Amino acid sequence: MNDEICRNISLTSLRRLPSYLRYLKTQRDNGIDYLSSIIIAQAMELSPMVVKKDLSIAIKVEGKPKLGYHVDSLIKDIEMFLGYDNKKDAVLVGVGSLGKALLSYEGFKNYGLNIIVGFDKEVNEPAILDKKILSIDKFSNLTKRMNIHIGIITTNKEAAQEIANMMVEAGIKAIWNWAPVKLSVPEDIVVKNEDLAASLAVLSNSLSDHQIGGSI
Amino acid sequence: MNDEICRNISLTSLRRLPSYLRYLKTQRDNGIDYLSSIIIAQAMELSPMVVKKDLSIAIKVEGKPKLGYHVDSLIKDIEMFLGYDNKKDAVLVGVGSLGKALLSYEGFKNYGLNIIVGFDKEVNEPAILDKKILSIDKFSNLTKRMNIHIGIITTNKEAAQEIANMMVEAGIKAIWNWAPVKLSVPEDIVVKNEDLAASLAVLSNSLSDHQIGGSI
């Protein structure tokens, strides 16, 4: 599709990059300077070839024969590729239990995501930790003014589509959807569905008679 | 790998089944009796071939030419395949923000999962909604006694491995891991990692220059 400079990174490779990153950081903190694909593969329970392939596609840094990859450079490269270097601001709509959890989840800042503020129809609390909760009326105005392009939907399924429409209107380009519905959006808008039911299906299936092959 | 009676259902197919289920249920509630693969595919934004393939693998019910699939039978079959028919009990460890969210998430019961109780090192609240919170000391005893086989880990990453060990010792067979670490477990134990970072990577990547092709 887009065959210019950018290499063709597969979805499966892309999903593995964050776990490489986690592993590399722990090793760096242990004082390790170089890591080979073989060592990384062992730790991640993958084949070395998968690791080499993933890194060769996503990364510019070249590994040194006999030594492996320079850990620091590798981390920087992966972070740059994933866009973790420039913090991305996001807004969240639906401050129920799930919304609160995401608002208070500390881990996102490690991944370059910064949830600025939460919105809801009725504001019961002024803030979750340091994140303010605002009325949904203020969504469009604030989002446009702050030039935010990522929206997180943690409403119930009934409200989700309406919120999505509002987000699109307000200039949101990527939606992380936690509501169990299929959203209809213009095709230039990216939607990533976090489908808890699908995850459960995989787990549940593993416990029944007809397992799928391989690991999950 | 396991080429006996059980058909080889792919991971991608398996993940789509819950969304079929959601769609089918809404249509059933609208009074629809039969649905063809073409209609389903349109609603899910898939090709009819994918739908037919998925259903033919997972389902015993045969579609009727000219009519399509009998919605009620299809729902029953998918639910049976996914194991939603017999409710599965689970326990959760780590009652932080994420743990609370999962404990209070109403949606799981639709998918056959029933989180019985939450455990934590220190019990600050006696319960979340109707779910009791207990001290981790009582984990092994209660889990064994109630014969529970699914464990959910929502602790921080430091505690996760230790909790996983404890779960295995207590007879847990499937672990839904929300902590950002790779767990080491015996190979007969199923681990499903819910990697928020990986999800974010996909979303984040879509906003940058080097997009992957296709939809997410």
Add this chain to the structure above:
DNA sequence: ATTTACTTGTGAAATTATTGACAAGTGTTA
């Protein structure tokens, strides 16, 4: 300084998954 052993990176092969084509069969209509 030279050899050795080991690791990267690339292009090709094998495996797996997705998509397409078509025969078989059923409800509908005339």
Add this chain to the structure above:
DNA sequence: TAACACTTGTCAATAATTTCACAAGTAAAT
């Protein structure tokens, strides 16, 4: 009752992904 239109289900073809094999190159050892 017979012809038609439409949908399923399977087999074949295409596309994608994973795995293999090997040349090239470098740190370490001699």
